[in-house]
Amino acid sequence: MRRQWILPLFCAAMLLLPALPVPDFWITQLNYIGLSAIVSLGLVVLTGVAGLTSFGQAAFVGVGAYTSAYLSVTLGISPWLTLFVGLGLSVAVAVVLGALTLRMSGHYLPLATIAWGLALNYSMANMEFLGKYDGILGVPPLMIGDMSLGSGRAIYVLIWVVALASAIAVINLLDSRPGRAIRSLKNGTTMAEAMGISTFRYKMIAFVLAAMLAALSGWLFAHFQRTVNPSPFSLNKGIEVLFMAVLGGIGHVWGAFLGSGVVKLLEDQLQVLLPKLLGGSGNFETIVFGVILVLVLKYAPDGLWTFVQRWFPKPPRVRDWEGAEALPSRSKPAVGEPLLEARAVRKEFGGLVAVNDVSFTIRAGDIMGLIGPNGAGKSTTFNLVSGVLSLTKGEVIFRGQNVGGMSSREIARKGMSRTFQHVKMIPEMTVLENVALGGYLRSSSGTARAMLRLDRAEEKRLFAEAERQLTRIGMADKMHELAGNLALGPQRLMEIARALATDPALLLLDEPAAGLRLKEKQALAEVLRQLKREGLSILLVEHDMDFVMGLVDHITVMEFGTKLISGTPAEVQASPVVRAAYLGTEH
Numbered sequence: 001m002r003r004q005w006i007l008p009l010f011c012a013a014m015l016l017l018p019a020l021p022v023p024d025f026w027i028t029q030l031n032y033i034g035l036s037a038i039v040s041l042g043l044v045v046l047t048g049v050a051g052l053t054s055f056g057q058a059a060f061v062g063v064g065a066y067t068s069a070y071l072s073v074t075l076g077i078s079p080w081l082t083l084f085v086g087l088g089l090s091v092a093v094a095v096v097l098g099a100l101t102l103r104m105s106g107h108y109l110p111l112a113t114i115a116w117g118l119a120l121n122y123s124m125a126n127m128e129f130l131g132k133y134d135g136i137l138g139v140p141p142l143m144i145g146d147m148s149l150g151s152g153r154a155i156y157v158l159i160w161v162v163a164l165a166s167a168i169a170v171i172n173l174l175d176s177r178p179g180r181a182i183r184s185l186k187n188g189t190t191m192a193e194a195m196g197i198s199t200f201r202y203k204m205i206a207f208v209l210a211a212m213l214a215a216l217s218g219w220l221f222a223h224f225q226r227t228v229n230p231s232p233f234s235l236n237k238g239i240e241v242l243f244m245a246v247l248g249g250i251g252h253v254w255g256a257f258l259g260s261g262v263v264k265l266l267e268d269q270l271q272v273l274l275p276k277l278l279g280g281s282g283n284f285e286t287i288v289f290g291v292i293l294v295l296v297l298k299y300a301p302d303g304l305w306t307f308v309q310r311w312f313p314k315p316p317r318v319r320d321w322e323g324a325e326a327l328p329s330r331s332k333p334a335v336g337e338p339l340l341e342a343r344a345v346r347k348e349f350g351g352l353v354a355v356n357d358v359s360f361t362i363r364a365g366d367i368m369g370l371i372g373p374n375g376a377g378k379s380t381t382f383n384l385v386s387g388v389l390s391l392t393k394g395e396v397i398f399r400g401q402n403v404g405g406m407s408s409r410e411i412a413r414k415g416m417s418r419t420f421q422h423v424k425m426i427p428e429m430t431v432l433e434n435v436a437l438g439g440y441l442r443s444s445s446g447t448a449r450a451m452l453r454l455d456r457a458e459e460k461r462l463f464a465e466a467e468r469q470l471t472r473i474g475m476a477d478k479m480h481e482l483a484g485n486l487a488l489g490p491q492r493l494m495e496i497a498r499a500l501a502t503d504p505a506l507l508l509l510d511e512p513a514a515g516l517r518l519k520e521k522q523a524l525a526e527v528l529r530q531l532k533r534e535g536l537s538i539l540l541v542e543h544d545m546d547f548v549m550g551l552v553d554h555i556t557v558m559e560f561g562t563k564l565i566s567g568t569p570a571e572v573q574a575s576p577v578v579r580a581a582y583l584g585t586e587h
């Protein structure tokens, strides 16, 4: 069967199911699976893709459910209106909680989600007007005209339309400009910020989206169950949806459905089977789930969906961007104009002066090498210039403006683009998609446009630019490969293509030859020579003197954080001071 037919056939089959003589029991089960899958889908974006673990999603389900139940029962408001109130409230709660917690890193964020998950759940259980532990009874069914969606079979289609539409919207999002920005969050924020992406903004978008999906599920749940109480929105349930997402494959949209299906069906079977086997009653299935989770984390950490995925290998992206309009480009400085001036830049780490009042100038069209032995302070200087580190003292003037103290994101916007000493990329994205990330600031499609697939014209422009830059560095033949499968040499070249896709006025390369084999170094040197011929201005940090010598116009040599000498390669090579620094002879 052709791959593109699978999704429409699956959707059609799911939606036509209640018209077939399927027992009510299975329809009810599928309703619960659909409801859980919508919440898990949020966790795929938040945890699987963005790398932000949340145990508290069930509380957002409660926000959607309680809002609709309260407003429709007490005030008689139509549930179709209360949906929007519930979604609005979930966004408001998520924005407040996100502002407080999303800047936390490591284990602090998951701990914070436990805290607010508990707090929200206890609020629901203790509010008089929400019926305390008894909750709210007599929630009205959803109505379409005169047709009631009160029965499980009637609401089934709505639940699955919402679940499948949400899945398609998330798939669209992940394959888009904002989607690539969200995917860049998982491996630290330095690279994304250097591409001009506000990582906090995209963390917030992922968090709010996950909260909205949970609230949507809660709204459906309230009008399917026709009653709400605090227990389905407890921390246990939050852990259960996370378990579903992990079991299914937390990085995969359809993993959310697979995980929900497996857990719900297994839970049902185990609840009957285990008490019979073990005698007595109890939630024995929880013990089994605990064991399964440990085994899955050990033997299939990417979840069950990866096994299904093997049957449907993803074809390469269709090359449909031929003739797409070029992305906007910035005005470039005239050759010879001062481009970057470091004025007595200084960085102290506690008592250590890593960079000691270093000054240098780069003119447009020049390639400058910043060299020196290990630990000389080159990378620190580079990070000061590109805004990754804050200056202790000094000024960095870029195109006539003091950018010292600006964030790397703001500096990227001004036209400086960089690569990293240790390659930073999204390994599970293709080379083309990684390079397209460089075009972020030259494009503008947002989350809603991406989810509705209204961003395709701009996507074509982004991919055309990415391919152009890959062709420029001789890597177009690798554009459909996964970046993580490349050797180090091509990965470094890919980073250069990504930096070029930002249309920089100045390209900063941090030890691009480090760890490369001779052949890879030669290929890299050829690419840099070509960029020089094209008139690009480059600051190159390197400690391989041979690599730098034939390539650059000027060299600044550093040792122990201070500038030893600036000059042409010939002047530097002739300098006894430099030889001493490199060979360890007396000055």
Ligand SMILES: Nc1ncnc2c1ncn2[C@@H]1O[C@H](COP(=O)(O)OP(=O)(O)OP(=O)(O)O)[C@@H](O)[C@H]1O
Residues within 6 Å of the ligand: 349, 352, 354, 372, 373, 374, 375, 376, 377, 378, 379, 380, 381, 543
């Ligand atoms: N974040 C940090 N905290 C404390 N000390 C640091 C930090 N970063 C760098 N240093 C120290 O600053 C000095 C300069 O380091 P830097 O990495 O800039 O040197 P380098 O010339 O780039 O060396 P290499 O070629 O090995 O990368 C070193 O002594 C290093 O240990």
